[in-house]
Amino acid sequence: MPHFCHWLSISLLICQFSTCGWSTIPSRRFSVADSLAIQRLLAHVEAFQSGPAARFGTVALSIRRVSDGTELIGYNARQSLPSASTLKLITTGTALAVLGSTYTYxxxxxxxxxxxxxxxxxxxxxxxxxxxxxxxxxxxxxxxxxxxxxxxxxxxxxxxxxxxxxxxxxxxxxxxxxxxxxxxxxxxxxxxxxxxxxxxxxxxxxxxxxxxxxxxxxxxxxxxxxxxxxxxxxxxxxxxxxxxxxxxxxxxxxxxxxxxxxxxxxxxxxxxxxxxxxxxxxxxxxxxxxxxxxxxxxxxxxxxxxxxxxxxxxxxxxxxxxxxxxxxxxxxSPSLAELAQQTNFQSLNLYAEALLRTTALTLDKTVTTTDDSIEALLKFWKSKGVNLDGFRIRDGSGLSTVGALTADNMTGILSALSREKTFPQFYETIPVLGQTGTVRSLARRTAAAGNIRAKSGSIEGVRAYAGYFTATDGERMSFCILVNKFTPGQNRVVTAELEKIFVDLVNLSGK
Structure with missing residues (x-):
């Protein structure tokens, strides 16, 4: 069964496959350039999914307009998959929203x-x-x-x-x-x-x-x-x-x-x-x-x-x-903004676990365990109206191999974070593709370099990226790419396919 469908006439309808069957994203009108950009992106994603690097695993993608939270493109976006260290975006973003950027230990x-x-x-x-x-x-x-x-x-x-x-x-x-x-x-x-x-x-x-x-x-x-x-x-x-x-x-x-x-x-x-x-x-x-x-x-x-x-x-x-x-x-200590930047730039597991526990204790003084801390985080984002179906995290850093979330969960929280007063500080904690942090060597000398803020994640058999980019019409977009159980020995192929997707992202329109 194909993983997406589209009709190119008056409008383009993007569909996604989930374990519950097909689900659709509301149709909208596109220019020819927009339609071609989306076609190119989805063609690359489908080729990646069916190719030798990922055919036995899962590629998931969610792209969401930040201004109103509308998910524009979803591909396996409701499947719960390991997040690896992209989870640190949720941990640091929540910490900043709850504690404030000037908080110190x-x-x-x-x-x-x-x-x-x-x-x-x-x-x-x-x-x-x-x-x-x-x-x-x-x-x-x-x-x-x-x-x-x-x-x-x-x-x-x-x-x-x-x-x-x-x-x-x-x-x-x-x-x-x-x-x-x-x-x-x-x-x-x-x-x-x-x-x-x-x-x-x-x-x-x-x-x-x-x-x-x-x-x-x-x-x-x-x-x-x-x-x-x-x-x-x-x-x-x-x-x-x-x-x-x-x-x-x-x-x-x-x-x-x-x-x-x-x-x-x-x-x-x-x-x-x-x-x-x-x-x-x-x-x-x-x-x-x-x-x-x-x-x-x-x-x-x-x-x-x-x-x-x-x-x-x-x-x-x-x-x-x-x-x-x-x-x-x-x-x-240094300010929370500084701690969060180091957490995301250097992918520091210890810092992420510390921020999760501190945030949870601020939300609920009775918290005593990691599970309690996660429950406090869940309640916080549910109170903001974020859909957390499939959100099954087990820590604050993503080191757990059984913790999972959906690409839709990630972009939903990232979009909600844009409405928090600490969003400008949070945005600065995220590395710039091709320039800084753990993504500094990715997509260099491409249109994506310098134009995407992304946190990387990597554990056994998993590559993941999440963050923000600016569409061609100026709209800020949140995105999440999860690659699970890719073929051993295919790391370079996975990187090449992801770099194609990054370039496709910055050619999209957000309207």
């Missing part, structure tokens, strides 16, 4: 107990509020990890503390349950892109592990060190050396709160200094924060008698309070 350094003769009889706390950027290197005017630790240590010493008869405590108790979505693949959890959310994130919850590359292929590549230093982590390492210029083929297996990690795969020979590093996920970011500050204090001659401790995030650990906490200093 606050991390507080505190102590309890009493200070006498330079001795604190009590504990020092780092209390998190969910800031995903704390200690990150991405923001030039903010503390990176080393500068942050130095700043905190100075704040402790500035009130005369030279000895702590207690512990440094990483307080992640804002989230009192496990924060890792239960549908994330186990094989992702030890890697940086699968880093679990904490109420006290640090250094984007990642570290680097450095390998010594062997002198020949298939020889062992032992672990040299980690950066930052994490002496309490242990590794079971079977990584070997591969041919030169083969890149990172290491997988790190781990889980939240587990200090044993497994290293498998290969690293390339002939790297500078015969070293090669890959990024892993901190198993307990709050504990590492406490550990790192404990170490920093010791290095600056502040003695800490107790071992570092973390609380929250589903741990059963509790700490006996020794009086009211007193604030030493606070750290403010």
């Amino acid at each position: 606050t991390t507080t350094l505190e102590y309890d107990g009493s200070i006498k003769d330079s001795v604190l009889t009590g504990n020092v706390y780092i209390r998190g509020s969910g800031d995903p950027s704390l200690g990150s290197w991405r923001f030039p005017n903010y503390f990176d990890l080393s500068s942050l630790l130095e700043y905190w240590a100075l704040a402790v010493k500035s009130v005369g503390i030279r000895r702590i008869q207690g512990s440094v405590i990483g307080d992640a108790s804002l989230y009192n349950t496990l924060t890792t979505p239960d549908t994330w693949p186990f094989g992702d959890l030890g890697n940086y892109y699968g880093a679990s959310l904490s109420a006290l994130n640090i250094n984007e919850n990642l570290y680097r592990v450095f390998f010594k590359t062997g002198r020949s292929i298939n020889t062992p590549a032992p672990v040299l060190r980690t950066d930052p230093a994490i002496p309490y982590l242990t590794f079971q390492n079977t990584v070997t050396t591969d041919a030169a210029h083969t890149g990172d083929h290491v997988n790190i297996y781990g889980a939240p709160f587990m200090n044993q990690q497994w290293l498998t795969g290969k690293v390339p020979i002939g790297e500078p200094a015969n070293e090669f590093s890959v990024k892993g996920a901190l198993p307990d970011p709050a504990y590492f924060t406490a550990f790192a500050l404990h170490q920093q204090l010791q290095q600056t001659n502040v003695v800490v008698s107790g071992a570092p401790v973390s609380v929250g995030g589903g741990l059963s650990t509790t700490v006996a309070a020794t009086g009211q906490r007193i604030k030493l200093t606070q750290h403010q």
Whole structure:
């Protein structure tokens, strides 16, 4: 059965096939140029769907006029499919709409107990509020990890503390349950892109592990060190050396709160200094924060008698309070607009999960889980009149392989976002095709380059893009393209077909 039908006489009727049968989009009049542009687009989509790259999978497309929310073209647009990281558009857009573009996170350094003769009889706390950027290197005017630790240590010493008869405590108790979505693949959890959310994130919850590359292929590549230093982590390492210029083929297996990690795969020979590093996920970011500050204090001659401790995030650990906490200093994050831009430009899973949870807690103070957070997001968009049939997301980032939405869901929410007062800021967080972010290398030297704002998404067997473009008549349009279960080994073909579609988009009229 064909996936679209059209009649070229007075008007053009675009049809789409869904699991419930044919559904139609209201007919309208088109100029000859408009009709040819739509024919060309749909011909490319149909050729893509029936060609070798996608014939065993699904190609879905939705194009919607932003001004009134009318969907103009739909192709498999009601089929629920994995969104991959295009979901971050919904997460960041919702966060901006609910929290405002100037929202910031606050991390507080505190102590309890009493200070006498330079001795604190009590504990020092780092209390998190969910800031995903704390200690990150991405923001030039903010503390990176080393500068942050130095700043905190100075704040402790500035009130005369030279000895702590207690512990440094990483307080992640804002989230009192496990924060890792239960549908994330186990094989992702030890890697940086699968880093679990904490109420006290640090250094984007990642570290680097450095390998010594062997002198020949298939020889062992032992672990040299980690950066930052994490002496309490242990590794079971079977990584070997591969041919030169083969890149990172290491997988790190781990889980939240587990200090044993497994290293498998290969690293390339002939790297500078015969070293090669890959990024892993901190198993307990709050504990590492406490550990790192404990170490920093010791290095600056502040003695800490107790071992570092973390609380929250589903741990059963509790700490006996020794009086009211007193604030030493606070750290403010970059603005939400800046955080959202990094989320979308760099496709940062941790940031997306943090924004989902923060947004949900603002909408509903009783939220305690990822599922609760998703439910709060659903209620928000249903209250705006968006059709969410087929909307089955499982996280805020799109890393879940079982989460899904329809192309129609995506363009519906993107169009609704245009009516929010924070839309101008949201629009700027989306990369420009052929120029910035994860889409900077796509469709270069074509009419689409510079004329489409798009978030990319890619997980196993999935390529997805969503965002906005301006039609030939000046109308702003939202779009979503989902490609699911494309043929293995056909990545270049998929890219070429998508670039044709991008060029077709900017030749459409929105009227």
